[in-house]
Amino acid sequence: MSDLVSADGFKQALRRWASGVTILTSKANGEIHGMTVSAFASVSASPPLVLVCTNTSSTTHAVIHAGGVFGVNVLASDQAELSSRFAFGDHTTRFEGVGFREGRTGVPFLDGCLAQMECRVRSAHFEGTHSIYIGEVLDVVVRDGEPLLYFDGGYRTLAPKVG
Numbered sequence: 001m002s003d004l005v006s007a008d009g010f011k012q013a014l015r016r017w018a019s020g021v022t023i024l025t026s027k028a029n030g031e032i033h034g035m036t037v038s039a040f041a042s043v044s045a046s047p048p049l050v051l052v053c054t055n056t057s058s059t060t061h062a063v064i065h066a067g068g069v070f071g072v073n074v075l076a077s078d079q080a081e082l083s084s085r086f087a088f089g090d091h092t093t094r095f096e097g098v099g100f101r102e103g104r105t106g107v108p109f110l111d112g113c114l115a116q117m118e119c120r121v122r123s124a125h126f127e128g129t130h131s132i133y134i135g136e137v138l139d140v141v142v143r144d145g146e147p148l149l150y151f152d153g154g155y156r157t158l159a160p161k162v163g
């Protein structure tokens with residue numbers, strides 16, 4: 001931690017940042033894997049690029065590093081349980097009983113998500129405890145619906161529009 005901000009102050013500031021929730025998936029050496037990730041953002045429209053930040057200690061980080069591909073599954077408002085399973089559940093059984101298909105690169109895409117993006121790793125940047133993977137989006141599938149949100153350590157759903 002820098003000498004300008006306390007660890008608690010840093011954490012408190014980030015708890016005030018609302019985000020969507022994704023399940024980041026990958027496949028390498030015939031093994032599929034996935035984890036919950038809120039650190040997702042768009043980078044560029046042309047070429048179509050997105051980024052995800054993964055802790056280098058996570059299993060998913062290693063699988064993306066080995067396979068060079070990842071899938072982003074944007075969760076719908078009724079998928080909070082799936083988010084908890086892919087964050088806290090045994091990583092060897094996360095896909096058990098979960099409907100999914102495999103994309104053209106083999107990465108899994110979970111049923112019921114609002115958006116699915118299939119990506120090939122274009123670059124990786126290591127900073128602190130995390131890697132930033134920049135992915136080129138090869139394919140997308142979308143459906144209508146409401147997103148799952150994460151704010152102040154808990155799940156939320158959209159409030160009515162303002163402004």
Ligand SMILES: Cc1cc2nc3c(=O)[nH]c(=O)nc-3n(C[C@H](O)[C@H](O)[C@H](O)COP(=O)(O)O)c2cc1C
Pocket residue numbers: 021034035036037038039040053054055057058059060061083084086087088091150
């Ligand atoms: C709402 C939520 C968002 C999360 N976002 C991230 C994230 O952006 N990056 C990350 O590395 N871990 C994130 N995590 C933690 C991982 O999902 C968790 O550490 C997971 O168990 C890692 O799995 P693995 O080691 O099997 O890959 C998040 C957890 C939750 C509940």
